Structure formats: C-alpha cells, structure tokens
Amino acid sequence: MSKTNTVSAAPKKVNYARRKNLVAYSFILPNFIGFVCLTLIPIAFSFVLSVCEWDAGNASAVTFVGLNNFKKMISDSTFLISIKNTAYYSIGVVPCTLALSLLLAMLMNCNLKGRTFFRAVIFFPYVASLVAVAVVWNALFHPDSGPVNQLLTALGVQNPPRWAASTVWAMPTLILLSIWKNVGYYTVVYLAALQGIPRELREAATIDGANAFQRFKSITWPMVTPTTFFVTIMLTIYTFKVFDIMYITTQGGPGRSTNVLVYHIYNKAFISLQFGYASTLSIVLFAIVLVITLLQFRVEKKFTSYL
Amino acid sequence: MSKKKLIALALAVTMVITSLTGCGSKANDTTNTKDAAQTTDAAATKDSTDAAQTDSGETVTIKVSLWDYSNLAYYKTIFAAFEAGHPDIKIEPVEASSAEYDDLIQVKMASKEDFDVVFTKGTPALSALVAKGHMLALDDRMAGDSDFNKDAYGGLTEQLMLDGKTYSVPFRKDNNLLFFNKDLFDAAGVAYPEDGMTMEEYRELAKKLTSGEGNEKVYGAYVHTWSSNVNQFARRMEEYVMDDEDKSSLLPYYKTILAMQNEDKTIMDYGSLKASSTHYSGVFYNEQVCMLQMGTWFINNLFENVDFNWGVCSIPNVTGEGNTKAVGGVTPVGIGAYSKHPEEAWEFIQYVTGEEGALVLAQSGILPGYSSDKIMEIFDALPEKNAGIPENLSVYLNLDTYIIEQPMHPQGREISKIIDEEHDLIMTNSISIEDGLKEMTDRVNELLGR
Incomplete structure (x- = not known):
C-alpha cells in the first residue's frame, strides 16, 4: 500500500465517485448474492409452489394445480x-x-x-x-x-x-x-x-x-x-x-x-x-x-x- | 491500468468467486468427503485396497442408510461378517439420529440420494417412501432367487406389500407382550398372569397389585403414552385397522384403560407421563410397576439392566383369546430407487435378513424377521446364561399369525398422526371416549377423502 502516491499522481482523471461506488458494491456483493440465493429465490419459489404440488423430489415433479391448495x-x-x-x-x-x-x-x-x-x-x-x-x-x-x-x-x-x-x-x-x-x-x-x-x-x-x-x-x-x-x-x-x-x-x-x-x-x-x-x-x-x-x-x- | 484499480478488481473478482463457490460447492464437497472416506477406508484395510487396485472396479461400495449404528453392536457384527464373506463388497453406513430418522430419510430420498440399502423404522415410513417411488420393488428378485426363503418370514412379506408389490424384507419384528415383575407378584401374594386374560381380569389384577402412596406407590400396570399401547389390544384380535372407516372397536379398550387411570389409579396418569417425558423402561427397572405392555425388544433391555425375575404373557383382550396371534411393528429394509448397485444391495439385504443376520440379532435378544428352529433355540437358551429370564420364550416369539400393527398405507404417517392426537385428547380426559373416537373416525375419513 506504499504505492498510493503513484496512484494519486497518475495523470488519468478517473471518475472518483464511480470508482468508489464500484468498490462499495464489490463489498456488498457477496452478502447480496447470499441473500438472493438463500432468501429471495426461495421466497419467490414458495410463491410459485403455492399453486403447485411438490414432494421435494426433483424440480420436474412440480405440477401446477391452480387454486386447489387454497x-x-x-x-x-x-x-x-x-x-x-x-x-x-x-x-x-x-x-x-x-x-x-x-x-x-x-x-x-x-x-x-x-x-x-x-x-x-x-x-x-x-x-x-x-x-x-x-x-x-x-x-x-x-x-x-x-x-x-x-x-x-x-x-x-x-x-x-x-x-x-x-x-x-x-x-x-x-x-x-x-x-x-x-x-x-x-x-x-x-x-x-x-x-x-x-x-x-x-x-x-x-x-x-x-x-x-x-x-x-x-x-x-x-x-x-x-x-x-x-x-x-x-x-x-x-x-x-x-x-x-x-x-x-x-x-x-x-x-x-x-x-x-x-x-x-x-x-x-x-x-x-x-x-x-x-x-x-x-x-x-x-x-x-x-x-x-x-x-x-x-x-x-x-x-x-x-x- | 493503475495498480489500485487492479487490486480492487482482483478483490471484487475473488469475492464473487468465493461467494459463488460458497453457494454452489455442495456437489464438490460431497465428492470430496466421499473420496476422503474412501481413502481412510483404504488406509485402514490396506490388503483390500491392493486387491481393488489390481482388478480396478471390482470392489463395490454400497451406501446403507440407518440409525443408531454407533450405539448398537449387532449392526457392526453383522456388517463385518458380511464384508468378510464378500471381499468385493464394502459397506458405507450412513447414520442419522434415531429421533429424526423418519423425517430425514423422506427428505433425503426426495432429493434422490443414491442409498443402496434403506432401513426404515416401520411401515408408515416405508409406505411413504414407496408411495413417492423412492424404493425398488423386490418381487422379481425374491422370485428369481432360490436362496431367498419367503416362508421364513411367516407371511410378513405379504403384509409388507403395497399396491401388489413388495418393497422390503423384515429385518426385525416385534411381538407386544405383557412383561411382569415376578418378585413384585410374589411379594403381593398374587398368582402370575396367564395368557388369555380379558380386559376386566387385567383391570382386577392391576387393582390387587397396586399399593403404597406418593413416591412409594407401586402401580399394578403401566400403559405407555403411545396410542398403540391401547389400540394394539384390538389390532391383535384383528378387530381394528388404522384406516378403518369406523373406530368404535376401540371403545371397550379405552373404557378399561381410562377406568384404570381415572377411577382405580392403578396406572400412571397419561398427562403426567407426557409432561415429564417418562420412559417406560425406568419405571419397570425401578420396580414401580408390576406389569408393562411392551414389544419384544424389551427382552434385550431387561437382561442387560435388571436382576429381578420377570415373565411374559400375551396381552389381554375383550374375549379372552390366548397366545394365538402376535402383534407388533417390523423394521423393514429395502433397496433405494436411486441405488447404483442394486445387485450388491440385494445380496446384502438377503444376508442381514437371512439366517446369518438373524443369528446375530437373536444372540442380542432381538427378534429377527427371519424365523427358524435355530433362532428359537437361542431364545430358549437365554435363561442358561442370564438369571431372571423366563423359560420357553420361543412360545411367544414363534407364532403362526403375525399382525403388523400399522399396515402398509400410502398415507400411514398422516393417519397415525390423527390417531395420536385424538388418543391424546381421550387420555387427558379432554373429550369423551365416544366423541374422541368419532372425531378420529371423521378426520381419518376426511383425510382419505371418504
């Protein structure tokens, strides 16, 4: 990290805010991917499942039954x-x-x-x-x-x-x-x-x-x-x-x-x-x-x- | 590109990759652990690995799903004997806790685990697996195999059928008997119970044996909190099946048991037992109860844990029918539908449920599904080695008619749940017996769409 001087002295002017955002997003990303995989997709899937029949076997066994469950x-x-x-x-x-x-x-x-x-x-x-x-x-x-x-x-x-x-x-x-x-x-x-x-x-x-x-x-x-x-x-x-x-x-x-x-x-x-x-x-x-x-x-x- | 940017990019990429693999590495993990397990196996038995390496692909590892493997010595004895006789087959036991096994195996099989051999704790769990297509039908194998002796299972293979096919062989079976403490009977000066008691005689006998107050109280009998401890009286007489359209055949049995609990106070209170999660064995070991109705697995518990004299007789019923029929649960074992080695799995099942496996079980006091004179001789020889065990146990273990407590039914687990809930209500006096049985009938009919 002793090279920071060279970076700030670099002639190229990069959009600082954008770079900062990118770094921030990269920190959020792992957590967000976890959230999507483990929370968001399952929640969405359970909405789909609510009109289907499924015994937790393979996904092809999901059958649409409309409002029967209700x-x-x-x-x-x-x-x-x-x-x-x-x-x-x-x-x-x-x-x-x-x-x-x-x-x-x-x-x-x-x-x-x-x-x-x-x-x-x-x-x-x-x-x-x-x-x-x-x-x-x-x-x-x-x-x-x-x-x-x-x-x-x-x-x-x-x-x-x-x-x-x-x-x-x-x-x-x-x-x-x-x-x-x-x-x-x-x-x-x-x-x-x-x-x-x-x-x-x-x-x-x-x-x-x-x-x-x-x-x-x-x-x-x-x-x-x-x-x-x-x-x-x-x-x-x-x-x-x-x-x-x-x-x-x-x-x-x-x-x-x-x-x-x-x-x-x-x-x-x-x-x-x-x-x-x-x-x-x-x-x-x-x-x-x-x-x-x-x-x-x-x-x-x-x-x-x-x- | 600037170095800082490079670092940031690299960091981001690593993070994405690690998190992605964190989410999706399950398959890799399992193969890794499998490899690891195989290498440890290989390290343990160097000779067989050498053999396997020379004729590569010859050694087959079968995955066996079961519970309590680490606690029960007989599994290890049988498995080791099988491996010794079949150098080309290795066994990989996959163990789960006994309490969660039934639920766990359903979920695992639903996700198509490639178990070759699947043990189940009873017919409701097996039926549920069969109904979802998770088990292989064994009829062709049974018919085509001259080594397989169907008759040794006393008609159990027929009772284990669902929709005309057999999916399992009984590894263990149990007969529910009335165990009694001879010492307590002698102390009370009461004659030992005999086969063919009526419910009324049973009730009177319990009254004679009950004595003392508070913590010193000795109860004449003990009825455990399972619903089967009431309905198996009727089931043994084939007056009752769990999917009956009418459950009124249970009425006289509930009447007697409730009278013993509420009026005579000759059995411990159901609500009290539930609240303290009392185990049936402790009260019998501590000589707090004179008679206990339990499965034959209790024989093994008794010779390991007590030094008083005990005896057995057949459980009572309304008509006074004697020791003519046996009732109890079985431990079926079958081949998983996603098995990679069904041939080897069949070989294994035949071994554990055949005479070799049965001999090991019998020596531990466990009643095997397989029956023969040799097996019965082992049970009759038990008193020679262990004090307190009654003579001629085989009289109760080798009956022509064996009735499975809960027959095969695709919705067996759900039916049992309803029966348990209504049993709970009746036994805690929350509902009258008649209303409880009516609710039980209606709910089972509702479930089955009748």
Whole structure:
C-alpha cells in the first residue's frame, strides 16, 4: 500500500465517485448474492409452489394445480384450528408483554436501589436457552408433582389446572412462558425510550401540580408511542411465526390445542412432504402478517403525527 | 491500468468467486468427503485396497442408510461378517439420529440420494417412501432367487406389500407382550398372569397389585403414552385397522384403560407421563410397576439392566383369546430407487435378513424377521446364561399369525398422526371416549377423502 502516491499522481482523471461506488458494491456483493440465493429465490419459489404440488423430489415433479391448495386449505380442519390457536396466542402474548415491559421499564427508570441487578434479572430469561427454560418450565408446571400445583393444593385449590396436560390450560401455559421469556428484551427497548424523554417535561408538570398518573398519561405514554408501535409490530410478527416453543414443549398437543400455524406448516412440509400445500399456508401467513403490519403503520401515523 | 484499480478488481473478482463457490460447492464437497472416506477406508484395510487396485472396479461400495449404528453392536457384527464373506463388497453406513430418522430419510430420498440399502423404522415410513417411488420393488428378485426363503418370514412379506408389490424384507419384528415383575407378584401374594386374560381380569389384577402412596406407590400396570399401547389390544384380535372407516372397536379398550387411570389409579396418569417425558423402561427397572405392555425388544433391555425375575404373557383382550396371534411393528429394509448397485444391495439385504443376520440379532435378544428352529433355540437358551429370564420364550416369539400393527398405507404417517392426537385428547380426559373416537373416525375419513 506504499504505492498510493503513484496512484494519486497518475495523470488519468478517473471518475472518483464511480470508482468508489464500484468498490462499495464489490463489498456488498457477496452478502447480496447470499441473500438472493438463500432468501429471495426461495421466497419467490414458495410463491410459485403455492399453486403447485411438490414432494421435494426433483424440480420436474412440480405440477401446477391452480387454486386447489387454497380450496384444500379452507376445508382443512387443522388449518382452521391452527389459525385460531395462533390468534389466541397472539392476543394473549402481545398486550401482556407490552404492558408488563412498559411497567418494568418505568420501575427500572426510577432511582431504585440495586436497579442494575434487577435489570439483569429481568433480562436473563431472554438470554437463557429456550430448551433449558422449557425443561424447567415443564417440571415447575408438572400436573402432579410440579411445585406450582403443590403450592396451589396447599393453598386450598381443589383441582388445580393440569397445565400442559390439559387442552384448556396448555395454551395459557405457553403464553405465560412466552411473556416471561420475552419481557426482558422489550423492557430494555422501553427503557431506552424512557431515558430519551427530557427530564424538564416531567419536572415542569410536577411543578404545575400533575400527579403520577397525569404525568404518565400526558407525557410518558405519548412520548413512547413510536416505541409502543415498534414493540407491537415486533411482538405481533413474533407471535405469528412462533414455532419453537410448541415444538419443544407440547408438539402441538394435547390433541391439536397448541398447534399453531407455523407448526402446521412444518408438519405439512417436512412430515407429509407436501411442499406445495405448505407454501400455500406460508403465503397465507405472509399475507396475515403483512395486513396486520400495514394496519399498524396506518394507526401509527395517526397517533404519532404530533412528533 | 493503475495498480489500485487492479487490486480492487482482483478483490471484487475473488469475492464473487468465493461467494459463488460458497453457494454452489455442495456437489464438490460431497465428492470430496466421499473420496476422503474412501481413502481412510483404504488406509485402514490396506490388503483390500491392493486387491481393488489390481482388478480396478471390482470392489463395490454400497451406501446403507440407518440409525443408531454407533450405539448398537449387532449392526457392526453383522456388517463385518458380511464384508468378510464378500471381499468385493464394502459397506458405507450412513447414520442419522434415531429421533429424526423418519423425517430425514423422506427428505433425503426426495432429493434422490443414491442409498443402496434403506432401513426404515416401520411401515408408515416405508409406505411413504414407496408411495413417492423412492424404493425398488423386490418381487422379481425374491422370485428369481432360490436362496431367498419367503416362508421364513411367516407371511410378513405379504403384509409388507403395497399396491401388489413388495418393497422390503423384515429385518426385525416385534411381538407386544405383557412383561411382569415376578418378585413384585410374589411379594403381593398374587398368582402370575396367564395368557388369555380379558380386559376386566387385567383391570382386577392391576387393582390387587397396586399399593403404597406418593413416591412409594407401586402401580399394578403401566400403559405407555403411545396410542398403540391401547389400540394394539384390538389390532391383535384383528378387530381394528388404522384406516378403518369406523373406530368404535376401540371403545371397550379405552373404557378399561381410562377406568384404570381415572377411577382405580392403578396406572400412571397419561398427562403426567407426557409432561415429564417418562420412559417406560425406568419405571419397570425401578420396580414401580408390576406389569408393562411392551414389544419384544424389551427382552434385550431387561437382561442387560435388571436382576429381578420377570415373565411374559400375551396381552389381554375383550374375549379372552390366548397366545394365538402376535402383534407388533417390523423394521423393514429395502433397496433405494436411486441405488447404483442394486445387485450388491440385494445380496446384502438377503444376508442381514437371512439366517446369518438373524443369528446375530437373536444372540442380542432381538427378534429377527427371519424365523427358524435355530433362532428359537437361542431364545430358549437365554435363561442358561442370564438369571431372571423366563423359560420357553420361543412360545411367544414363534407364532403362526403375525399382525403388523400399522399396515402398509400410502398415507400411514398422516393417519397415525390423527390417531395420536385424538388418543391424546381421550387420555387427558379432554373429550369423551365416544366423541374422541368419532372425531378420529371423521378426520381419518376426511383425510382419505371418504
């Protein structure tokens, strides 16, 4: 690289900006090729597959079936159940995680003694391995010998819930697990937003005689709206693409009570080898998430226009 | 051209090339590893490589897809014996984890892996492979080969047919029996169970044997969480097949088992077992249960792990039919459709599923698909070497009628999934037995377009 002098002294005037762009592109290129090969083409292919039948054999075995897969989907009882379960899970997880993480962030934002320690405690479940967490969770909520039910029995509860072993309680158990696992991450996100609120605003309000609730309603809540929207969108997308928790803990059971959309897609693709039909379901998942996200953007514009 | 430009260009080109090869080098990689594997093989057995080099192309390597190869000694024993007898054929075992094998082999065969020999864990997995055209039909080979003795498999080859063709030979088979802990029976002062129990007698017997509370509790019986642990009672009597249009034949069996779970509490709770992923072997080894209904592979587990006395008898049923029929799963082995050496693969399959392979399996206490007097003598001689094993095991291992638990069906895997899900609901008391069986019936009918 000691030859740079000779280069700059070269008489030829090359378009500097263009050369700079070329170098930049050459750095992006490897990543971009990876993206095209491993993400873009598969996504495009799954759109094609959604109107075809394919058992993952050679590509020539792909047969066009038009909208048959969509017809099949409407009469697929497991699909309808999985949509219902996904919605249940989403409605259970999103508002609770949101409210809890905001509350915890506000607590962490106070001059609490040992708050660094508590921040670590709250964040810990998020970093812990899901497999390990699920095993511990299963032991805690064991219907007969679990500490949770033993405590409930000791407190006088006659028939404590059978948690993951009951169709009624299996989903709430998983919702609880998800909230506990994810709340730490969103607390940190909210904490950053809260620290971005100028202290003067709250001080001025306090001097004007506003109580804690009024300060929250008129200052904190509006100031963190963009974060709230970010968190809502992230959580909604997360809850719609959830798979790992069910795969590890209940395998969709008991019966089909925790069979969510992505779990159904996985079963159709990799157990039944119906890649066409599984792609159709993925497209539906994509459409649902897209619509919800667009709606949320609409709402966001309306609510954050003052910023 | 300026040097800087040259460097930039060279950099860009290298990047493009490395990323391209990064994406597309799979084929090269596999051939490389294959070469590497062959060289290590060659290094290990110098003599055979020399032979191979002199008459080049004579040695054929067959790829065998299976699971648990590293954990199970009998595979290695059989494979080594085969290679010793066939110096021109080398075996390359391709192993996958047992839990994922069924899914993995479907995907691998869909991408046309050139496995010569494919072991499958059971009939649903095999049926799915056959339905997609991933297995070779073996009928001509079986008919044209005088060494192949169809009768030694007791009609199993017929039951392994799909659409009138046979695609596999049974390597292993199992009969589901009621294993019981003789010591616990003696302690309770109860007579040992006998063949031909009715469901009611089974229930009463379990009641007599159940004692204690909490962690000390000894359960009269144990029903594992598999749906087969209920439906095989009916399957053995040929009252039930998984693609039945009506599943009501299971009703009396679910009634008894649920009563044992909910009312008598003589078996461990299903939901509890599922939540703690309890393995059936531990509770029997630890003498927490008196009777356990399990496949004959358990014979091998027992003589390796326990020192109490145990016995076996046929599983109960509604009519009290005795030890006349066997029910269980098989481990079929066949030739992959994309095999490059089907002749050698057939030779290998004949060996492992024939008398030679069967002898090795029997010595490990594993019931081979192939049956002969010699094999049965091995099982009857087991008590001489190992304490606690019952006499005359062959009575339960060599029956004329053998019924495959899940018959060959192109959609067998999906049907089993439905049956498992509804079984889950019934056993966790989430649904009544009648409604559960109706849902099971309706969903299977819906799947099969009836």
